[in-house]
Amino acid sequence: MRLYPAWRRSRSRWTRSCQCVSRGAAPSFDLSHEEFQRMGQRVLDSMWEAVRRGQEDPILPSARGHEIRELLDAPLPREGIAVDEVIESWVDTLLPLCRHNGHPRFFGYVVTSPDPVGIFADAMASAMNQGLTAWRSAPGATEVERVVLRWLDELVGFSGEGSGILTSGGSSANFHALALAVRKADVSAPRHRQAIYMSTEAHVSMKKAGRVLGVPDEQIRLVPVDASRRMRTELLLAWLHQDREAGLVPVAVCASAGGANTGAIDPLEQIADVCEAQDVWLHIDGAYGAPAAATTKYALMRDSFARADSLSLDPHKWLFAPVDVGCLLLRDETLSRALFGWESEYTAITQTDPIERFAFFDHGLEMTRRFRGLKVWSILKARGADAIVETIRRDIELREALDDRIAREPSLEHLGSELSISCFRFRPSSDETEGEVDELNRHILETIVQEGSAYMSPTYLEGRYALRACIVNFRTTIEDIDFLLDEVLRIGGAG
Amino acid sequence: MRLYPAWRRSRSRWTRSCQCVSRGAAPSFDLSHEEFQRMGQRVLDSMWEAVRRGQEDPILPSARGHEIRELLDAPLPREGIAVDEVIESWVDTLLPLCRHNGHPRFFGYVVTSPDPVGIFADAMASAMNQGLTAWRSAPGATEVERVVLRWLDELVGFSGEGSGILTSGGSSANFHALALAVRKADVSAPRHRQAIYMSTEAHVSMKKAGRVLGVPDEQIRLVPVDASRRMRTELLLAWLHQDREAGLVPVAVCASAGGANTGAIDPLEQIADVCEAQDVWLHIDGAYGAPAAATTKYALMRDSFARADSLSLDPHKWLFAPVDVGCLLLRDETLSRALFGWESEYTAITQTDPIERFAFFDHGLEMTRRFRGLKVWSILKARGADAIVETIRRDIELREALDDRIAREPSLEHLGSELSISCFRFRPSSDETEGEVDELNRHILETIVQEGSAYMSPTYLEGRYALRACIVNFRTTIEDIDFLLDEVLRIGGAG
Structure with missing residues (x-):
């Protein structure tokens, strides 16, 4: 890109620095x-x-x-x-x-089978060792991350601007979103008078974020859910009104586009209506489920994403990137600059060009940031978005096939599903007490996990112990689904 | 470690999953x-x-x-x-x-030359793709990170317990420390009545953390520094008294063990005395400088570290790990569990063994966490702590050599140094105005950076533009130091 300057020709650094063993005293x-x-x-x-x-x-x-x-x-x-x-x-x-976690029969939590391209890209990112504080510190890497933000935005239909930041994961993304909402409300009320809203099924990271930010635990309102584990919007609205009357300041509603328990998607359009009418920040936690908005089946979510103030979305989940890379998409970048852009002499930016003036540290908590964008960039370029969306669609189909078989097996009881998560339990007859059913299913799950042939995670749904299978995996096939259910039936039957 | 179970012998997953091209419809x-x-x-x-x-x-x-x-x-x-x-x-x-950033003449900011062993380990971490949420999700990796915490603790002399967490960097470590201090004080005062203390030279991440946590900007007290840019303890004490009298609640003092500007080390012992007497949380930001406590020259810092409530320390700085890995060491782990340990059905831990019950998500904001410990573990095992400490010692010696030559060159003016950072400027005579000197040094720095032969960062010390050289590099030699100063003199002389 340029001719090498005189210092380069006059002295080869490389020859010297390659004389690997100690020069002088130091290793x-x-x-x-x-x-x-x-x-x-x-x-x-x-x-x-x-x-x-x-x-x-x-x-x-x-x-x-x-x-x-x-x-x-x-x-x-x-x-x-x-x-x-x-x-x-x-x-x-x-x-x-x-x-x-990349095993085809790993059905626990929301952990992906990482694309080897992403693994390789991560290795290269470590060799390049860019710290993405600001453009001037990592020019090419900064532009890669900014284009990745635009791609992710385009993939799920948020603002089209690609404003936001790559984070270490959904928890950090959710935290940043709530930090912005809370900060925006500081002018009208101190934190001990603020309130935030989410369903009882909301991800724990948002509850923790509220507490860390100084919103009292009892003002982190957990709105009850309906039978499909979706936030009951009429109760949200009632609570908002009640809090306002009590002199509290509603600050943000956190809706789930894919809850971690059953994949439940909150009634996003209704919640967006409430937030708009009430002038409250709408954050959507799509850390797990947002990429499904690129499939035909879940395309409707896009309309709600386009109305949110912020959206979390984790490439290290359903976009097959190795840990870690999360993402926060943000409607109004001036807000993050106002919160995080604390000037210092040491980091003063002297560039005048708007592209070159950009600093990630003006938009988030981190100063030195790992080059997390390279793996997302490389995966999207190598695979193309269409192939990734096709894999997501197939994971959803596999969950539907799992549900179909549960419906056909008399001793299996379906407890809830959405996206690529299904929750169910073994219940051979109606003679057992709830406690006995819980115990039996705990035994089934522990046996499967101990044998190491498959992996599910447990959860509790309305107090009942549930087997939870989550498919975020390009390796899983219908045979793996059948294997899992065969095992559940075998161990349950023998138990 | 165990015999393979029946499912393994009966069916080879691997044969199948290696038939790489599409099976069925999905890629x-x-x-x-x-x-x-x-x-x-x-x-x-x-x-x-x-x-x-x-x-x-x-x-x-x-x-x-x-x-x-x-x-x-x-x-x-x-x-x-x-x-x-x-x-x-x-x-x-x-x-x-x-x-x-790994170039032997990179003297900007606090960025390291990464050890190839660390680069390789990072590549392996991506292939293993462990998410270090809790022990049950990554048994071996969790134990590696816990032993790394004990090693880092031992290296710098904190509590000997190794309680704490690996983070994405110093900013996150500093944030977690302040979040704990602020939360502990919530019982006695809401955040808008809390105050935190640090010097005017403190790292920007602590100022940002205070703001994000809801401490009003004007109660983030920036205590003036002495001529060596160390916090003036008598002013800290005066401010603490004054705030208490005004009904505010002093929450934490953040001291620097290696400021980013000049490497200045606050009077840690005096500050620890104040914090003890006043019952205020002492956080030491040693993100850059803490590892120097393992050298003879800076061994005295250990006594103060042993009195702090929390200490930041970045392996991706002076321990030669690639980005990212920071660390927060914490005196009392029950505090982080009380703040971050929000139970949820989805993440409920059923293990009873104390080692197996451990969950990182009980001690920090992140849920899914990258296996950052592997590179630190691998570097410490491959190099041994002694060789790393020797390299740190050598970096400090190089800074001293740089200062020596500055003292010998009449047209160079020394502005401050500590650890491995030196700040100086070119001043050919006393005829120039301050503005002219600033302009000339800006020209020198921009020329060097543009030519690409070396890299320094600018800073401002008491309003004066300064050239800042930081040596956190196992590749830098005395010839590189001479090259840098030759360049400053050449460009300054021609300017």
Whole structure:
């Protein structure tokens, strides 16, 4: 892009800095090209083992807490050991102690099977070691993240502007959204008089955010849900009115576009109407479910997203990026600049060009930020949005197939589903007490998890212990669904 | 660690999931072993180029904002392209647009030259894709992070317990510390009546944290500094008394163990005395400087660390880990559990063993957390703490050598230094006005940065434009220091 200046020709840094062993007294951590390649090849083999054994080994290791601690506990190492030994320990010691979230029969929580392209991109991001504080510190990486924000916005239909920030995940995205809403309301009321609203099914990160921000726990209003676990809008409205009459200031409503429990989607349009009429911030937590808005089946969500003040959306969930990368899309970027843009001499920006003046630290809590955008950029470029949306659509279809079979099996009881999550339980007859059914299902789940052949997570729905299966996986097939239900029936029947 | 169960022998998942191309209608993102190896080799080459060219190319690219945006802007890609093309673009397109922070003459901000072992470990962390929410979700990784916390604690001499959490960086660590201090005080005063204290030189992240948490900007007290830019403790004490008399509640004092501007270390012992006497939370921001406590020269800091309630410390700064990994060490873990441990049905923990019950989400904002500990664990094991401390010691020596030469050069004026940061300016004679000196030094810095042969950051010290050099680098040698000063003298002399 430019001719090399005189200093470059006159002196080769590289020749010198590659003389890896100590110059003077201090150790150098550099590797020669040969060493880098040789060790890199071992790293690559380890990465392959992680991907391969992550699909072949038991999903959860059987090792207990004290065994693992004994294996790993040690005083601070004063002397180093060979790099090869360290690399070896990743596969020999750590890999067998991993939960293999990318396994085709991993149905727990909302954890994805990471696209190898994303894994590779993350490796490159570490080698580039960009800290995305501001444009001047990472020009190319900053522009990559800004284009990724525009792509994510386009994918789900938010504002079309791509304003926002990549975060470490949905919890951080939700926190930033609430921090903005609360701050905006500070002018009319101190925090102990503010109130925020979400359903009883809302993600715990929003409740925690409210508490951290200084909204009293009892003013974090948990609105009851209907039979489909969707926020009851008429109760939301009643509570808003009641709080206003009591002198409290309603600050934000957090709606879920895909709850973590059953995938329930709150009545977003009705909630948007309420927020508009009441002039209250609408945040939509789409950390898990927002990408489904790109499918035909869930396209209606787009209309509500377009009315929200902020939207969370996690590429490390249903966009198949490795941990971590979350995203907050934000309607009005001047608000985040007003909250987070605290000037300092040390970080003063002297650029005048509007692109070059941009600083992520004006829009979020983090100063040094990992180059999380590279993996999202690389996955979207390599796969194309259409293939990703097709995979999301297929995950939803697999959940529907799971529900179909639950409906056909007399001893399985369906408890709720939406998007790619289904909750159900084994109930052989109506003779058992609720306590017995709970106990039996706990036994089923623990047996499956212990055997390591599949993985579900437990949850409680209206006090009942439920088996919860979540499919956010490009590897899962209908055979995996059948395997899971066969296991539930087998263990339940034997129990 | 255990015999494989029946399901494993009866059916090889792996054979199936390796038939990479589409099964049924949906695309698979898996690669065959051959493809993984072939692409992995290209990734490895790209990573090597990032490390190599990061030391050979101009440190900052000359490309302007609109050029980079034009290069990267595009609508959301609907169709994918070959993975090879994407990998190629990392080196061909993005690498020339990076700032090369690992370059031996990168003297800007507090950014490290990452240890290749850390880069490799980060790649493996992405392949393992552990989400460190709780022990049950990532047993081995959780224990690795907990042992890393104990090692970091031991390295700098905090509590010996290793209580705390790895974060995305110092800003997040500082935020968590203040969130705890503020929350603890909620019982005695609402946030608009709380006050926090730090010096005018304190890191911007603590000011932002106070604001986000709802402490009014005017109650974020910026205590003036002495000539060495250290907090003036007698003024801190006076302000504390005055605020109490005015009915405010002093909540926390944030002291710096290595300010970002000049590396200044606040009078930690005196501040600890004040905090003890006044029963106020003492947070020490050692994001940059804390590891220096492991050197003989700065060992005295350990005594104060042992008295603090919380301490920030960034392995992605002076412990040579790639971005991101910060750390908050915390005296009393029950406090973080009380603030962040909001129970939910979905995340309910059924384990009874104390090791297995542990959940990081009870101690911080994040739910899904990247496996940041692996790179710190791997670097400490491969290099040993002694070699790292030796490198830190050498960086400090290089700063002292830089100061020595500044003292010998009549046209250079020393403005302040501590740890591995030195601030100075070019001042050929006493004839120039302050404005002229500022302008000349701005010209020097911009020329150096534009030429790409070295990199310093600007700051303002008592309103004067200063050249700031920070050495957090295992590659920097005395020749690099001389090169930098030669350049300053050459450009200043010609200007």
